[in-house]
Amino acid sequence: MVLDAPEVASKVKPGQFIHMKIGGESGPLFRRPFSVFRRVNLNGNRLGIEVVYKVIGLGTRLMAKLKRGDTIDIIGPQGHGFERHPHKPLHVLVGGGTGAACLFLLAEEISRAGLHLKVLLGADTKDSLIVEKEYASLNGEVIVSTDDGTYGYRGFVTKMLDQALDEGKISPDCAIYSSGPEPMLKALAPICQKYRIPAQVSMERHMMCGIGACLACICKVDPNQVPKYRDLGSSHVQFVSDKEFGYALVCKDGPVFNINEVIFDE
Numbered sequence: 001m002v003l004d005a006p007e008v009a010s011k012v013k014p015g016q017f018i019h020m021k022i023g024g025e026s027g028p029l030f031r032r033p034f035s036v037f038r039r040v041n042l043n044g045n046r047l048g049i050e051v052v053y054k055v056i057g058l059g060t061r062l063m064a065k066l067k068r069g070d071t072i073d074i075i076g077p078q079g080h081g082f083e084r085h086p087h088k089p090l091h092v093l094v095g096g097g098t099g100a101a102c103l104f105l106l107a108e109e110i111s112r113a114g115l116h117l118k119v120l121l122g123a124d125t126k127d128s129l130i131v132e133k134e135y136a137s138l139n140g141e142v143i144v145s146t147d148d149g150t151y152g153y154r155g156f157v158t159k160m161l162d163q164a165l166d167e168g169k170i171s172p173d174c175a176i177y178s179s180g181p182e183p184m185l186k187a188l189a190p191i192c193q194k195y196r197i198p199a200q201v202s203m204e205r206h207m208m209c210g211i212g213a214c215l216a217c218i219c220k221v222d223p224n225q226v227p228k229y230r231d232l233g234s235s236h237v238q239f240v241s242d243k244e245f246g247y248a249l250v251c252k253d254g255p256v257f258n259i260n261e262v263i264f265d266e
Helices: 006-011 058-064 097-112 132-136 157-166 182-195
Strands: 017-021 032-035 038-041 047-050 073-078 090-096 116-123 141-146 174-179 199-202 218-221 246-249 256-258
Touching: 006 047, 006 073, 038 097, 090 097, 090 157, 090 182, 097 116, 097 132, 097 174, 097 199, 116 132, 116 157, 132 141, 141 157, 157 182, 174 182, 182 199
Parallel strands: 090 116, 090 174, 116 141, 174 199
Antiparallel strands: 017 032, 017 073, 038 047, 199 256, 218 246
């Protein structure tokens, strides 16, 4: 879906999201968060944004019925996005499922800067793979895995990454940026620890207000790691005094976190 939203297009950073009110007053009560896939040129020099989504519930079913010229209420850009590592010679993007759409704006930025880019895309099957052609149009290498082996590497995208690092096909002297299902991000963490690779991940949570008021979109964080990556004074992170973890708000402190900050539940 392409949205005529020049103000958002001029401000949005890779990994940030928009919060969309769908269906007007008769639609769902709460907004839906969507990452910005890319900026697009509309008429003349006017910029818009593109959103990639999968129809899975009432909100996205209503989105699929929208027609050219319809209006929609959005708030954004919201949240903390990706920060490109300033020193690594190689940038590796690991996308799983629809999470691949979250990384494209970053991939464009890396490609335009003339930096070395590798994109690893994972999907359940060949038919469920998305935006491969868009990534292939950039200045970088795209490698694909499918869980069932119908296209590319057979197995999880994290297993493909681990094998490529082990075989020297991807240098560990890189930075990783990832978005996808939480089990995939959890599997990525020990790989990054094994090879000492800095990584940032985009966390997904159900959101209600999207502005940090309702406290619905929390994720666990490590109190020993969080101060290394962010200013606690300007964050919404709260620590639990008798526990070895704290809580961050995905809508405000994220959705992008350093992978070392996040505690992935068993």
